[in-house]
Amino acid sequence: xxxxxxxxxxxxxxEGENLVLNCSFTDSAIxxxxxxxxxxxxxxxxxxxxQSSQREQTSGRLNASLDKSSGRSTLYxxxxxxxxxxxYLCAVREDSNYQLIWGAGTKLIIKx
Amino acid sequence: xxxxxxxxxxxxxxxxxxxxxxCTQDMxxxxxxxxxxxxxxxxxxxxxxVGAGITDKGEVPxxxxxxxxxxxxxxxxxELAAPSQTSVYFCASSYSHRGHEQYFxxxxxxxxx
Numbered sequence: 001x002x003x004x005x006x007x008x009x010x011x012x013x014x015e016g017e018n019l020v021l022n023c024s025f026t027d028s029a030i031x032x033x034x035x036x037x038x039x040x041x042x043x044x045x046x047x048x049x050x051q052s053s054q055r056e057q058t059s060g061r062l063n064a065s066l067d068k069s070s071g072r073s074t075l076y077x078x079x080x081x082x083x084x085x086x087x088y089l090c091a092v093r094e095d096s097n098y099q100l101i102w103g104a105g106t107k108l109i110i111k112x
Numbered sequence: 113x114x115x116x117x118x119x120x121x122x123x124x125x126x127x128x129x130x131x132x133x134x135c136t137q138d139m140x141x142x143x144x145x146x147x148x149x150x151x152x153x154x155x156x157x158x159x160x161x162v163g164a165g166i167t168d169k170g171e172v173p174x175x176x177x178x179x180x181x182x183x184x185x186x187x188x189x190x191e192l193a194a195p196s197q198t199s200v201y202f203c204a205s206s207y208s209h210r211g212h213e214q215y216f217x218x219x220x221x222x223x224x225x
């Protein structure tokens with residue numbers, strides 16, 4: 001059974017730092033992987049979607065990488081800002097079915 | 113476009129009561145989903161729909177029912193609410209099942225006491 005893990009559960013860094021969030025999954029037979037941002041009291045916003053054939057995707061200050069063979073993805077945030085404070089979740093879509101399997105998220109706090 | 117809208121935003125139910133969570137999307141997406149998110153956990157799929165008139169169970173369907181009479185609407189029905197159904201419920205939609213992003217509503221926070 002696919003399991004998705006995000007470590008650490010929480011992270012606090014000073015403004016301006018570059019940082020990396022981690023996502024690992026147990027079954028490498030995935031179709032794609034998505035990173036989402038969740039703000040308190042709001043829904044989830046899709047940040048980046050990486051297809052299984054891709055190694056990375058970039059959007060502005062965000063860069064997500066995917067290593068299927070090792071079951072890992074990272075979300076790199078450059079020059080962090082207080083507005084980046086949120087919970088970041090990753091989810092994998094398996095080859096075998098249509099469901100997204102979710103990690104529990106990393107709560108990120110950027111200190112001014 | 114309003115995207116995905118959900119009502120209500122908050123609700124408190126007594127054990128054994130019933131209610132319907134509403135979800136509407138205006139993006140003409142065929143695929144719609146209901147998730148629940150418990151504190152400190154990832155989302156779990158309750159039900160999904162691939163088009164009007166077609167629904168299927170997800171990972172945690174017990175205690176819930178859905179219907180899909182139109183492309184736009186995908187209500188979730190809770191019958192005989194239980195404390196274990198206390199959670200935040202998210203509705204989502206997408207253009208396709210696999211290769212496209214899912215768009216989420218703002219969520220409904222439900223407490224059953």
